[in-house]
Amino acid sequence: MKWIKVNTYDEMSKMAAAIFEKQLIEKPQSVLGMATGGTPEGFYKELVQCHMKGDISFAEVNTFNLDEYVGIAAEEATSYHNYMYEHLFKHINIPRQNAHLPNGLAEDLEKECAYYDKLIEQNGGIDLQLLGIGVNGHIGFNEPGTSFQTRTHIVELAEKTRQDNAKYFPEEKEVPKLAITMGIETIMEAKRIILLAFGENKTETLKRIQQEGISEEFPASCLKNHPDVTIIYGS
Numbered sequence: 001m002k003w004i005k006v007n008t009y010d011e012m013s014k015m016a017a018a019i020f021e022k023q024l025i026e027k028p029q030s031v032l033g034m035a036t037g038g039t040p041e042g043f044y045k046e047l048v049q050c051h052m053k054g055d056i057s058f059a060e061v062n063t064f065n066l067d068e069y070v071g072i073a074a075e076e077a078t079s080y081h082n083y084m085y086e087h088l089f090k091h092i093n094i095p096r097q098n099a100h101l102p103n104g105l106a107e108d109l110e111k112e113c114a115y116y117d118k119l120i121e122q123n124g125g126i127d128l129q130l131l132g133i134g135v136n137g138h139i140g141f142n143e144p145g146t147s148f149q150t151r152t153h154i155v156e157l158a159e160k161t162r163q164d165n166a167k168y169f170p171e172e173k174e175v176p177k178l179a180i181t182m183g184i185e186t187i188m189e190a191k192r193i194i195l196l197a198f199g200e201n202k203t204e205t206l207k208r209i210q211q212e213g214i215s216e217e218f219p220a221s222c223l224k225n226h227p228d229v230t231i232i233y234g235s
């Protein structure tokens with residue numbers, strides 16, 4: 001596990017974008033794992049700029065997002081589909097059918113989860129996965145107590161996570177209770193992982209990765225078992 005401390009949020013965003021840029025130059029048909037949330041907003045801005053400058057093309061790229069809420073339509077402002085469209089997809093040349101997120105409105109959610117894993121596999125697996133981290137150590141929406149053997153699955157969001165995400169909804173009670181998320185095993189199969197964390201509120205969480213052992217009670221600790229993880233962080 002490689003730790004890179006940065007002084008500013010911009011520095012973190014630029015460094016992460018540079019890693020993705022290099023990945024796309026070396027392998028234009030890369031499969032990228034994407035995250036949403038506040039942390040990667042600056043990263044997406046940087047990536048869009050790289051694209052605008054003509055440095056990278058997404059014409060042959062496939063992306064797979066970590067998660068999506070259950071019960072929210074893709075077109076709704078609060079969906080992760082919409083987040084990705086606004087922050088990345090509408091600014092780049094990715095073919096619409098190459099940008100994948102779980103369908104939180106699927107009639108058969110279990111089937112949707114299995115389909116999502118299959119799709120990742122059919123595309124050759126994830127080359128480079130971006131992660132954020134919840135204050136409680138969640139990655140994707142894998143909350144404390146999630147088995148490390150999980151593949152894409154349906155989760156009940158922790159109360160803390162719903163509170164943290166309430167700022168994106170008109171009212172806290174509108175934050176969905178369920179989501180579809182890549183499982184820990186799905187995430188761990190990515191060939192390379194970049195985790196971004198910025199701010200005082202994440203300092204304790206990162207310390208726990210460094211100081212504690214590997215436990216399902218602290219999902220991000222699984223990353224210590226991965227051969228190629230870089231954590232770019234600051235506060």
Ligand code: F6R
Pocket residue numbers: 034035036037038039040066067131132133134138139140141
């Ligand atoms: C988002 C995701 C979550 C977030 C985490 C941190 O797709 O999977 O694990 O990365 O909740 O969110 P922020 O960046 O808003 O602090």
